[in-house]
Amino acid sequence: MKGGHKQADLKRLDEALLKASEANDDIMFLSELDGFFAGLLVCPEMIPPSRWLKEVWGGNGEPVFDSLEEMQSLLDLLMAHYNRVAQMLTPPASYGPVMDQHKRSGQVIVADWVEGFLRAVRLQPSSWKRLSESDDEEAITAFSLMLEIPLVSTGKGDLPAEMGSKLLADAPKVIPDLVLAMNRFTKSLPFEPPGGAFPFPANMPAAPVRSPKAGRNDPCPCGSGKKYKKCCGAN
Secondary structure (H helix, E strand, C coil): CECCECHHHHHHHHHHHHHHCCCCCCCCCHHHHHHHHHHHHHCCCCCCHHHHHHHHHCCCCCCCCCCHHHHHHHHHHHHHHHHHHHHHCCCCCCCCCCCEECCCCCCEECHHHHHHHHHHHHHCHHHHHHHHCCCCHHHHHHHHHHHHHHHHHCCCCCCCHHHHHHHHHHHHHHHHHHHHHHHHHHHHCEECCCCCCCCEECCCCCCCCCCCCCCCCCECCCCCCCEHHHCHHHC
16 A cells, blocks of 8 residues: 555556656656645645646647547546545545655655646636635645745745755655645535535535546547547547
8 A cells, every 4th residue: 555545556557657658748647646636636626627637648739549448548547546535535534645756765756746736736726715815724834835845945935944944854744734734624615516506515526536438529538628539539
């Protein structure tokens, strides 16, 4: 187990992303993807797969696959990982990130995971105002520290040098607590669905998110917005 995931599941996803990267240079790899999913799931407002899938491919252009089967296999693995992260963040939550380690030193590499989280923040920055403008000091501090980590690593942080160095050194241990603090805030928010249905906690999936399957005239599952027959179905 790693970060609450089975090693075999992570290996399959890692290998599928690596294979897809042969034709998609900017696709996310495993650690960045894990941080991205965490950011999506603790965002104060839910972001649907139709919006975030483009980011997984790199945010530019359309993904390229050898076949529909290859695309569907990767989508299934992506959604399975998303659902595992969502399950970890469902109260009572217990979260563990997936981060790479330096092969020689064994040092945990947090940069890719944090970049993934921040890509989720940048995807819908207005949603995070609900957190940053709230009176939840714990969540606000957690969000601020998460934003500070990459700044400290480049010498541009606002924290005093000693505090910044400690944050960076402790980041692998601190990040799960930061995620859980933001998650508690998000899960406490009432969300009023369109049409006046019963409110429920914000950004809490009522059921697992399934990977999209498309007919030729349906929107392409890759998130491009085009019909499948004119996008991945044309490959």
